[in-house]
Amino acid sequence: MATKTQSPIANAPATSLSNEEILRYSRHLIMPEVGMEGQLKLKNAKVLLIGTGGLGAPLGLYLAAAGVGKLGLVDFDVVDFTNLQRQVTFGTSDVGKHKSAAAQARLSNLNPDIEVLSFETQLTSGNALELFKDFDIIVDGTDNFPTRYLVNDACILLGKPNVYGSIFRFEGQATVFGTPAGPCYRCLYPEPPPPGLVPSCAEGGVLGVLPGIVGSIQAMETIKLILGAGDSLAGRLLLFDALGMKFRELKLRKNPDCPMCGKNRTIHQLIDYYEFCGVRGEEALAPDLQVPEMTPRELKSRLDRGDDLYILDVREPHEYQICNIKGHLLPLGELPRRVHELDSSREIVAHCRSGKRSAEAVDFLRKAGFRKIHNLKGGILAWSDEVDPSVPKY
Amino acid sequence: MAVKVIIPTPLRVYAAKKDSAEVSAQTVGEALGGLTTQYTELRKHLFTEDGKLRSFVNVYLNDEDIRYMAKEATPVKDGDVVSIVPSIAGGNHCGR
Secondary structure (H helix, E strand, O other): OOOOOOOOOHHHHOOOHHHHHHHHHHHHHHOOOHHHHHHHHHHOOEEEEEEEOOOOHHHHHHHHOOOEEEEEEEOOOOOHHHHOOOOOOOOOOOOOHHHHHHHHHHHHHHHHOOOOEEEEEOOOOOOOOHHHOOOOOOEEOOOOOOOHHHHHHHHHHEEEEEEEEEEEEEEEEEEEEEOOOOOHHHOOOHHHHHHOOOOOOOOEEEEHHHHHOOOHHHHHHHHHHHOOOOOOOOOOOEEEEEOOOOEEEEEEOOOOOOOOOOOOOOOOOOOHHHHOOOOHHHHHHHOOOOOOOOOOHHHHHHHHHOOEEEEEEEOOOEEEEEOOOOOOOOOOHHHHHHHHOOOOOOOOEEOOOOHOOOOHHHHHHHHOOOOEEEEEOHHHHHHHHHHOOOOOOO | OOEEOOHHHHHHHHOOOEEEEEEEEOOOOHHHHHHHHHHHHHHHEEEOOOOOEEOEEEEEEOOEEEHHHHHOOOOOOOOEEEEEEEEOOOOOOOOO
């Protein structure tokens, strides 16, 4: 026999629990569906969480508490105040820290008997396979289309299950992709929606509890996969409507012609997912709209001078309630049919939250023949930074 | 046939904020057509300019994907539920 270069003990699966662990997991152990055997499966399991945000919070907390032996956390983002409304892993003192490191500290404190690894990096086509290869199950808690297709494709290439969850406002979806007989994300959504048809920010936002519920469903599915217990969501898409408090279930079929998991696979390696989702095009389009601009300081001095300026606020009414600079409210979506309410002979300064929607409004109005019109550069956020800090930022 | 079409959250803004609509139709395609007649702004989100269902829009008749039935020609019966299931990426914070 050749000499082993590595101690076999290091990689050998755990075969027993310490007395402290037995006490910690006693509510699992006394349940025959888990028992000692199931708890050891959890201890030997390796799960990688992509994203430590809204979905990642309950995922990390419950999987750590349940005793999943090795948890990897992938996130490049930093905790900010707007995260705290739903990302319950973090406390106020974590603001400014890297999410994966802050979550690692929280989960290690919750359960010191497990190994928590922090990967402070953006998941890319270049690192995904390398990151995924040491884990048994990948859990997708990301917030964008390119990463979702990347996670899917990497899971299919490596033959690893992908526990999927997604949310929008009051609505959630969950399923398990990438099991041997089951469908993949591309079977359900062969193509991403073009950026122009993705709901606009005015309809964005999310009720904080929703990722808690959907992430908890993902945690449950992950644990079921590890235990080999119950009926997996693989092959079923769970739809959750929080307002109606309704769960529905749709059948998911493996697409025989799927380019990723079908018989005649046409995708054999990871691709450029930003290009695939048209995201670069979107980024280039929106902020670079060439429209005349006015800075907040310029606007302030013009107003102080008593110039006759018409301030047009193109945000939504609920945003106006958060804060306003006494502009005339006319939401971007209503502009085409209410354009006659505006006087093209007056000088107009349009604004929104950050300046992107109002750039679209200025562009639209210029095409409609308005000449004396400006976009407030940086929107009401910049106004708060540069002119009046008493205006709250959101 | 009277069928119910469930409108997903991201599309409700184009459908007077309604979560569903009752339409009269013989097929799934007619049901969606009836919906976009009621709410014209929905049309471009569901159909291409030449009237084909967009590839990223998933439509279910009850709990079955119409891609594995007769697609838009799939017949409907009274009380059926047609669901539009959009891809949501979610939690995406967009800073506009």
